[in-house]
Amino acid sequence: IRFYLHDQFTGSNRTSAVVLPPLNNETLFGQVAIIDDKLTKESPINSKLVGRAKGFLVLDSLSSSSFLQSMTVELEGRKGTIVFHGQNPFTESQREIAIVGGTGEFRNVQGYALTSSVGSEP
């Protein structure tokens, strides 16, 4: 399964919100955000919507750019959710996030997801 997650934290269609501010400006340690992000089939945000990722991000690194990403993913046409919970050092080119459980069609899933950042747009 492959999808593109759009974390829109600015603009009029924001899908994430900072609920606790960072304690430093370098690594943003201390910041907490809540997300309800769109997942699309291809990279452009206006490509086919295939699901949503709901959860939160905790900026928890004093030395690098990284957050603990805890979210459930629901996909169009599939019943249930996949539960992601793991560290995402988001400036590295490729990362792994742990999958810790699931419901519906995804009951008892365990494993990991590979992620990379495609880019950021205003």
Next chain:
Amino acid sequence: IRFYLHDQFTGSNRTSAVVLPPLNNETLFGQVAIIDDKLTKESPINSKLVGRAKGFLVLDSLSSSSFLQSMTVELEGRKGTIVFHGQNPFTESQREIAIVGGTGEFRNVQGYALTSSVGSEP
């Protein structure tokens, strides 16, 4: 295992507290609550206490009523905890929450729990 969870967020015996306020009034997106809720054997809150559920709820949906529910459950007479972590669209009649781990007697558990809402009382 079946139990009834009582989330008392008002009154003098509150077992949960909102620690971050919602960012909208429709879905309460952005709200975070911490819970130490009673679990009882039957539906009435004054029925036999069988355990506690401790953890937190993150309201993470822009379009519906849902929270990411992360909690550990301890049961009277049993050693250890069951770790729940998953999305709970709490207005649906029946939901599943992922079980992602456990300790003591519940070491290495994985699976899911079926939940439904019985009602709310003042």
Next chain:
Amino acid sequence: IRFYLHDQFTGSNRTSAVVLPPLNNETLFGQVAIIDDKLTKESPINSKLVGRAKGFLVLDSLSSSSFLQSMTVELEGRKGTIVFHGQNPFTESQREIAIVGGTGEFRNVQGYALTSSVGSEP
């Protein structure tokens, strides 16, 4: 695998920060802290650094001293992370925390960790 975690919440080299204050002074229910703690090979903090533990703590007990501890552990010389997520009644002499997943060398791990408190230093 054995290591010592140093949660330095005071002083000039703090590795954890309270981001939400407690709602009571007895059990600190309601408090949330974010951590990027040092892991060392032996008990003294100046012993060999073997890794970091990043994540957060949610004080979620009305009746005792306990927090939900959610963190990823990275170890020197090992690729990947171990994801811990469970209740830590930190005043008990020995506790178990659930391990719910992992990445890299620790892909698909599940289990538990035994923890105990060695002491606190200023």
